[in-house]
Amino acid sequence: MIKRVLLTLSLAASVCGAQAATIEDVISPTSFVLASAGTRNVATFDGKPVFYCGLKAFTTWATPLVGQSVGSNPDAGITVSVDARDVSLERLLVSKGWLQPAVLDDEAQAAITEGRGGWACASAAAPFELMHTSVDPKVLAGIALNESGLNGRAWPWTLNVAGQGLFFRTRTDAFRAIQSLISAGRSDFDVGLMQINWRYHAQRFASPWDALRPSTNIRVAEAILNENYSKTHSVAKAIAWYHSANPAPGQAYLARFARHLNQIQAGL
Known part of the structure; x- marks a missing residue:
């Protein structure tokens, strides 16, 4: 120095x-x-x-x-x-x-x-290898591709509002959309790389801007997955429950995750 x-x-x-x-x-x-x-x-x-x-x-x-x-x-x-x-x-x-x-x-x-x-040529797991703390980065990458996948990459500036996926060019654009939703009294949306639900998990973030930060979004996703595992003692259920504890949508989600994980492990 x-x-x-x-x-x-x-x-x-x-x-x-x-x-x-x-x-x-x-x-x-x-x-x-x-x-x-x-x-x-x-x-x-x-x-x-x-x-x-x-x-x-x-x-x-x-x-x-x-x-x-x-x-x-x-x-x-x-x-x-x-x-x-x-x-x-x-x-x-x-x-x-x-x-x-x-x-x-x-x-x-x-x-x-x-x-x-x-970074354009890095693997889909690269961001998670750098920013994970407790969960296998390939598992995180597979979930992220389920949640915010865009052209083979998990996109950080993503919202899902009442089931409609919205991809923004910048963090600022996504943040402004969140502000508009909150101002309108809405909480039925998911935020960021790992699509954390605002209604149930807003208290885990310091602010909407913080919720969009990739490392923070990943950390909260890891906490949710670890909590799911503590309840179920099953990695598969922890991942399925990340989407839904209802067996039907949970299993469909798990199947999509498995396809993404196979692609990541194959280096595709």
Whole structure:
């Protein structure tokens, strides 16, 4: 961390000088070569490269960054200009889905679950492998595909209102829809990646915005599944009861889950 701070400060000094620093080469999502006044430095970022789509996919995306001037400040670190405003290069890599930060904040969770950048080629279980706490991530992924599946991916910004599935482009769009429902006195809807029912489980969330956060939505789903298992002592029943304790719909739900789980295990 000290090394990164020193690099940031040295870049800030060079940017304030006569010749700004520029991106000379892109090695990986965690390593950029910066050039300024005849000197070259390697800027490194914490986290892991997201290479599910391969290095070529990343370098194709990153090529327009080569030659771009960079700035630096203590809060944002190394910055680049995007749409005429300076943004953190590290945060740009996270939001575009090429860098997995050590802490999966909201932007990282959105990139992972939306399948941005390198996450587009990750398995359906990948988000759950990163965010689960107590339940097998493949089980969670199979349930999520039952609940919010869209084009082979569990979509985080999903609502189901009285049986009608609604898929939103962004978390903000889904949040506004929830606000409208609550303002209208409605509670007959399911929320998020794991489709948690608002009427029965709203108290498990800090707010509707919190309910949409993938990691929180997964955590609540795990709590419900663990409670079901404690009551039934059966993994199959715990999953079936996640949808309904009524045998007929519960068994149909379990059958769909089994198909999704087989696909996940086969890597499809």
